[in-house]
Amino acid sequence: MDSYLGNVIFLEAHKQNTANFSEANLSNGLLRFGEISAGMILQILVPLLIFFWGYDLISKDRENGTLKILFAQGVQGLELIWGRVLGLFLVSLTLVGLPLLLGFGLLFFQPENDILGQSQIQYLVMILAYLVFFLILSLVSVLVSAKSQSSKSSLTTLIGFWLLFTLVIPKVSQVIGQSVFSNPSKIEFDSAVEEEIIQQGDSHNPNDPHYAALKDSLLQAYQVDSVQKLPFNYSGFVMREGERLSTETYLRHEDELQEIFRNQEKVIRIAAWFDPFLAIKLASMGLSGTDKAMYQYFKAQSEDYRYELAQTMNNLQIDLIGNEIKSSSDPSARLTQDYWKELPDFHQQFLSFKQILTNELGSLLVLGIWLFAGVLLSVFYSKSIKVV
Template identity: 45%
Template sequence: MKTTVSFLIARQFCKNAFRSGALYAIMIVMMVMIGFAAYSGWKIYTSQNATRQHYQQEARESWENNPDKHPHRMAHFGSFAFRLKHPLSMFDFGLESFTGNAVYLEAHRQNSVNFSEASFSTGLLRFGEISMAMLLQVVLPLIVFFLGFASISAERENGTLKVMLTQGVAWKDILVGKSMGIFSLAMFMVVPVIVITLFLLLLTDQTSFTTDSLLRYAGIVIAYLVFTLVLCFITVLISTVSTSSKNALMTLLAVWLFMIVLLPKTTQALGNYFYPSLSKIEFDTAVELDVLKEGDSHNPDDPHYKNLRDSVLQVYKVDSVQQLPFNYSGFVMREGERISAEIYQRHLEELVYTYKKQNSINKITAWINPYAAVRNISMALSGTDFESYVAFQQEAERYRYQLAQTMNELQMKFISNEKLGPNDKPYTISHEHWKEIPDFRPQHLSIDTALGNELSSMLSLVFWTVLSIALIIRLSKKAKAI
């Protein structure tokens, strides 16, 4: 019978809410915002991905159309890696606007990933971006607090609370009923977002609509439903323990400010403050120094490469590199590329580790801030988080390395060791080889990797659910009617 009582209370709460004009105003504004966010998300996703795919293809055609030439020229001709957006980035922009989108891949050099949306943006970017996820993370809590701050306190102020309790309604039913009432009102906002997101996902082309993206979508839906539930419980709890509706409102607004504006910004700033990362010049200099320590492949007297030559000559039992069965300079470049790529990789890993430390303070706050938890989970599942970006960077570098090494190997195999005179035509190999190199195809992280990265955020969301339910139960035994 109890569930019916909670249900009645919930229904009554919604009915009352619909009697006020404010709710309609809020809903209309929210619908407009959701519509705008959905449109923006869809537009950005489709136009950006179309542009990137277009240029990936154009760059590929121009790669394949190269005539016969020396493979090392092709290694310098290089390729590009354009980052493709995950379809769910329509829902949550995450870090998308702040990460580079295109990188030029060539031999010997790891170029920076350029042309982030932020680099073309005005100072207005500081105010943030409107995505459907942002509306659910930032505006929804505020609306839930608005709707529910008086849920219990007003009944107490009116004296109706006493009446209900004396009529035999249990505290638990009242608290759960009110929470459910707020929750159902919140669903007027959450459900449209869920539906629109699914609709947009279905609109994308079939290749991007996979079980993986469906699972990610399901994960997002669950995360936001849980988040909303926690918010409703918190609202009812605070409304119950506050001495007046006004105080409840003040407390809830302070919670909102702290949770959504102050804490995330401050913790990220502190992370950056406590774990300073290397600047580009420091990073490049460190890599350059380490590479020079290993040896300079362009310097004929360099001890590392001299030793290498001597040992190669010994193994093949010849007196000069011209007699080797493969192109020696291709061999040296392969060695040089391997060394410099390894050194670069080592430094990059250190840098990424520093970034992760910078982000760690913010991540830990998920335990005291459900907003941080849902934000991290949402970004990870939408493929717009830090890890997704690092994965792209790694993928691009792997492709670059393989491209350079394949060209070095083609040179070893097909280019003669005889030195050419100043007026001779340069050695070339057939252009047929160019097509053999696969094009760059970025892959998104799989859902289990994405979730694995956010294990602590998920646990903290579970923790928040358990905590708020426990508090409701505890309060239902201790709460006062007056």
């Protein structure tokens, strides 16, 4: 999802920003059809190759008349099916085996050494999921070839399955999710947040009712007649209060928006029960840390860091800047760089393996159910393979 959501967030006081510089915004409309990536190759192109390799594994023997000879020599139907399935599966491994092993080796060169062990476990689980996925595709190819009257009809059926699973079901589920649970546009969202913040009070307006009442309460509490006589910087206090209110308002609207997105995602995950292609995509995104959950976790961390940074600056102004300062250009309004050196750098945290496994348990379970169903169908169809 990084290609569509962006990978840079600007952090500034009194304003929350979305991620920017996504490849989708910086490229033409062709990215809507998908980018050439390892995920696209494993989820779209390799399955198509498996279907092309396996569409005539049994139907061609029937057309050539060699199927009769195989059965006459004592070959059982289940042996024939699984012999072709395993052969097709091993051929697919010759195509993806080396890249998968290379990817595992590249994990040792990642900069986050503290999560190397977790990354290795997630990668191994992802490889296992892909192996199950390729085995399911091999089963589907051979079973369709066994039930088809000709190789031509077998190929047509498999291409129809590929189009249904890779294009139709994912797109239809997305449209249904957006139609049933419609989300506001970015402009609508920003306008709603800004409107509520204005209703709460404008920290830059000295005559605003909320902050005028706040000022009066402070003057009364400290028994003084002007903000210049307060024992702390009043402007910093107002900025801190404004940051708190604006952040609370933004996060409340953000939670409502994320609830809509979660409902949309539920529709897609329901559709994944009928589509192993969609299931492996969701599982792969989750295990590689490129799904919505990881993006939202990163966004939440960046917002926490932004809020703490802004409030730290406000507190420094409250404690260290005098009320007699009238302009930020005054040398007395400046602090040494030692205070900024003490601020911690942003360090991204990653979801734990337990959290990822919980999120993607349904997708992994779908793959297991499809494999189990394929095994049962192979046993059932092995007893009724037609030789002519």
